Amino acid sequence: MLAHSVECRVPFVRIITPWTRMDDIALDPIEPPRSGTATRSLSVTDRIRASVLSGDFEPGARMHEVRLSERLGVSRTPIRSALQSLASEGLLDYAPNRGYSVRRFRTSEIVDAYEIRAMLESLAARFAAERGLTDDERAIIEQALEEGDRLLARDELGEEERIAYGAVNFAFHDTIHTAARCRMLGDMVRLCQSVPQSSHRNVVSFDHMDVRRRHDDHHRIYDAILLCDAYRAEMLMREHVASVKTGLVRALSGRATPRRAR
Amino acid sequence: MLAHSVECRVPFVRIITPWTRMDDIALDPIEPPRSGTATRSLSVTDRIRASVLSGDFEPGARMHEVRLSERLGVSRTPIRSALQSLASEGLLDYAPNRGYSVRRFRTSEIVDAYEIRAMLESLAARFAAERGLTDDERAIIEQALEEGDRLLARDELGEEERIAYGAVNFAFHDTIHTAARCRMLGDMVRLCQSVPQSSHRNVVSFDHMDVRRRHDDHHRIYDAILLCDAYRAEMLMREHVASVKTGLVRALSGRATPRRAR
DNA sequence: TCAAGGAATTATGTATACATTTTTTGCTGC
DNA sequence: GCAGCAAAAAATGTATACATAATTCCTTGA
Numbered sequence: 001m002l003a004h005s006v007e008c009r010v011p012f013v014r015i016i017t018p019w020t021r022m023d024d025i026a027l028d029p030i031e032p033p034r035s036g037t038a039t040r041s042l043s044v045t046d047r048i049r050a051s052v053l054s055g056d057f058e059p060g061a062r063m064h065e066v067r068l069s070e071r072l073g074v075s076r077t078p079i080r081s082a083l084q085s086l087a088s089e090g091l092l093d094y095a096p097n098r099g100y101s102v103r104r105f106r107t108s109e110i111v112d113a114y115e116i117r118a119m120l121e122s123l124a125a126r127f128a129a130e131r132g133l134t135d136d137e138r139a140i141i142e143q144a145l146e147e148g149d150r151l152l153a154r155d156e157l158g159e160e161e162r163i164a165y166g167a168v169n170f171a172f173h174d175t176i177h178t179a180a181r182c183r184m185l186g187d188m189v190r191l192c193q194s195v196p197q198s199s200h201r202n203v204v205s206f207d208h209m210d211v212r213r214r215h216d217d218h219h220r221i222y223d224a225i226l227l228c229d230a231y232r233a234e235m236l237m238r239e240h241v242a243s244v245k246t247g248l249v250r251a252l253s254g255r256a257t258p259r260r261a262r
Numbered sequence: 263m264l265a266h267s268v269e270c271r272v273p274f275v276r277i278i279t280p281w282t283r284m285d286d287i288a289l290d291p292i293e294p295p296r297s298g299t300a301t302r303s304l305s306v307t308d309r310i311r312a313s314v315l316s317g318d319f320e321p322g323a324r325m326h327e328v329r330l331s332e333r334l335g336v337s338r339t340p341i342r343s344a345l346q347s348l349a350s351e352g353l354l355d356y357a358p359n360r361g362y363s364v365r366r367f368r369t370s371e372i373v374d375a376y377e378i379r380a381m382l383e384s385l386a387a388r389f390a391a392e393r394g395l396t397d398d399e400r401a402i403i404e405q406a407l408e409e410g411d412r413l414l415a416r417d418e419l420g421e422e423e424r425i426a427y428g429a430v431n432f433a434f435h436d437t438i439h440t441a442a443r444c445r446m447l448g449d450m451v452r453l454c455q456s457v458p459q460s461s462h463r464n465v466v467s468f469d470h471m472d473v474r475r476r477h478d479d480h481h482r483i484y485d486a487i488l489l490c491d492a493y494r495a496e497m498l499m500r501e502h503v504a505s506v507k508t509g510l511v512r513a514l515s516g517r518a519t520p521r522r523a524r
Numbered sequence: 525t526c527a528a529g530g531a532a533t534t535a536t537g538t539a540t541a542c543a544t545t546t547t548t549t550g551c552t553g554c
Numbered sequence: 555g556c557a558g559c560a561a562a563a564a565a566t567g568t569a570t571a572c573a574t575a576a577t578t579c580c581t582t583g584a
Binding site: 038039042080081084085088089090096097109112113115116119120122123127182183184185187188191192 | 343351449
Binding site for chain 1: 536537538539540544545546
């Protein structure tokens with residue numbers, strides 16, 4: 001009854017640890033085999049990724065290929081492909097002949113991910129300042145800034161408006177990643193963001209003052225980029241992302257955002 | 263006779279571009295089916311990666327699954343697995359139903375990779391300074407520094423000694439990545455390094471003065487880490503890696519390293 | 525001659541059978 | 555009861571056959 005597993009990545013190192021039992025109650029509806037939607041492998045990848053990110057699986061749980069293939073109603077082939085993709089995204093661990101398991105993310109790893117993002121996004125901001133924005137990119141960012149101003153004008157945000165501001169925030173950052181003209185950078189930022197939702201996405205500060213301050217950061221960052229002030233764009237973005245990390249750490253340690261004049 | 267392909271990544275965007283014909287003369291000896299060596303998929307992955315990195319395939323060349331499986335003497339299954347791995351490493355492009363092709367790296371992308379590495383490795387140095395080194399790590403770095411001192415004592419380096427110094431250099435950086443205690447960071451640095459060898463690995467400055475200077479950087483970085491001077495460790499490492507980029511750019515633009523007193 | 529369309533070919537995507545390894549089970553002996 | 559071992563079970567790895575999509579090639583028409 002005592003099973004074993006190895007914590008392992010692609011260049012594998014063997015450290016024996018016990019498997020966490022997979023509550024395979026994690027039910028996923030079957031995959032409609034309708035055509036036109038790219039490949040089954042990609043659909044299955046998205047499905048399993050969403051499932052893992054939303055915390056349907058226990059960290060350390062083994063991803064049995066046959067069970068998943070039964071649940072999703074496809075053969076093992078697309079399942080294996082999907083699991084491999086998710087492992088290379090860092091969401092799963094893989095050990096040769098032992099299969100895939102849900103990666104266990106320590107809180108410190110989630111915090112570190114923000115630290116890495118701060119470095120990467122600050123570089124993206126610098127590149128954007130150095131390389132300039134297209135008209136389209138300027139338009140998108142300006143619209144995002146205006147929309148944000150509008151949303152944050154009121155004193156409090158409802159659920160719907162928070163979602164709307166999330167979209168605004170995404171558009172701002174995403175456009176800068178695009179403007180950096182560097183595929184590798186974009187890929188890596190994406191890696192930083194694909195970290196299990198369990199603890200932080202819900203936790204991250206929605207304190208109204210914090211949101212307003214971060215939106216003001218956006219304005220300054222955009223100004224710096226427009227003026228080709230690469231140094232300032234970099235520093236502002238680094239601080240901007242790092243502040244999210246600080247908010248996260250504070251939330252995790254159970255302390256509320258301290259009140260202060262703004 | 264006019265074939266087409268799509269430049270594409272995993273979240274795919276379709277931009278039609280012509281295939282480059284694959285000179286499938288790129289001969290790879292077959293795969294010995296001996297057991298014990300992990301899985302065939304992993305062996306094949308290493309084989310194809312090495313082949314691509316060493317420039318055996320034309321950029322843009324299509325990676326035909328059947329031809330590769332014939333060349334390597336395995337079925338399509340491990341080939342597909344390997345190609346998927348290499349695509350997620352960024353070495354290949356993938357388009358659904360169109361297959362894999364060798365990614366075309368612009369010079370600017372290779373230069374940018376150094377810029378990214380500078381950010382990531384500087385963060386690693388900071389983490390190492392903040393989090394401290396184990397006795398083993400200190401020992402490895404100190405040995406690397408001594409060995410480097412010894413090798414660089416003479417006025418010129420032979421082929422063998424350059425390889426030896428390469429190992430020393432690797433040990434230094436690798437140990438710092440380990441000391442950063444951040445798997446995601448290590449993974450990303452590895453991504454930065456897996457960029458085709460074609461132009462730069464051979465080109466990167468082996469000017470003796472440059473090597474000596476970079477080795478001196480190592481000493482200073484180690485000092486900063488030992489003293490837990492996170493800020494200085496970060497800045498020194500950032501400049502250290504950035505200087506390699508500068509050397510690369512200079513080499514690519516055909517200018518020699520300017521002489522100057524040291 | 526060239527463009528357009530459609531079969532034929534070829535390639536990739538998926539399912540499945542088999543091989544190999546791992547894990548479990550259960551027996552033996554102490 | 556438990557350590558140790560062997561057989562059984564189950565999981566992953568690989569090969570192969572078939573399904574489906576993309577590409578090629580050939581025919582047809584202007």
